[in-house]
Amino acid sequence: VWVPEMASKDLLSCVHTEDYPNKFISGRINEEQRRTTGCPWSKGIVRCCRYETGGTVLAAQVAQQRGLACSTAGGTHHAFPSYGSGCCLLSHLAAAAKYLMSNSSSKRRILIVDLDVHLFYDGACPPPVRCRQMLPAFPAVTK
Numbered sequence: 001v002w003v004p005e006m007a008s009k010d011l012l013s014c015v016h017t018e019d020y021p022n023k024f025i026s027g028r029i030n031e032e033q034r035r036t037t038g039c040p041w042s043k044g045i046v047r048c049c050r051y052e053t054g055g056t057v058l059a060a061q062v063a064q065q066r067g068l069a070c071s072t073a074g075g076t077h078h079a080f081p082s083y084g085s086g087c088c089l090l091s092h093l094a095a096a097a098k099y100l101m102s103n104s105s106s107k108r109r110i111l112i113v114d115l116d117v118h119l120f121y122d123g124a125c126p127p128p129v130r131c132r133q134m135l136p137a138f139p140a141v142t143k
Contacts, residue, residue, distance in 0.1 A: 011053070011095055014099070015091055015094040029084075033084065037086070037088070057092075
């Protein structure tokens with residue numbers, strides 16, 4: 001068992017706009033942004049999201065070293081560079097990918113497979129499983 005560190009503002013700013021992590025951490029999110037995320041702001045949510053992101057980065061590092069790892073705190077990866085979305089306030093997957101791409105000596109490519117099901121999001125029936133490409137929303141990850 002590994003214990004993650006809280007994700008720093010610098011790490012978050014690698015995939016989010018410089019302004020968004022500052023606003024998110026300090027609670028300067030406007031009402032429209034709160035509605036978009038579907039979550040009220042609190043210090044506890046900020047702490048949870050930052051540790052979740054730190055845990056995903058740590059799991060990615062351990063997987064790179066040992067071949068396999070898991071973080072049980074993931075799944076909130078629908079945030080965009082300048083705002084949260086769908087109960088997701090930070091994009092921990094984009095942060096972990098950017099961290100590995102910036103700090104790995106191997107410079108290997110990283111594949112993120114998103115297999116979650118969005119039940120009843122825009123229709124009467126749930127879709128089976130969707131595989132989506134998220135990188136266009138995060139240009140910092142593709143550089």
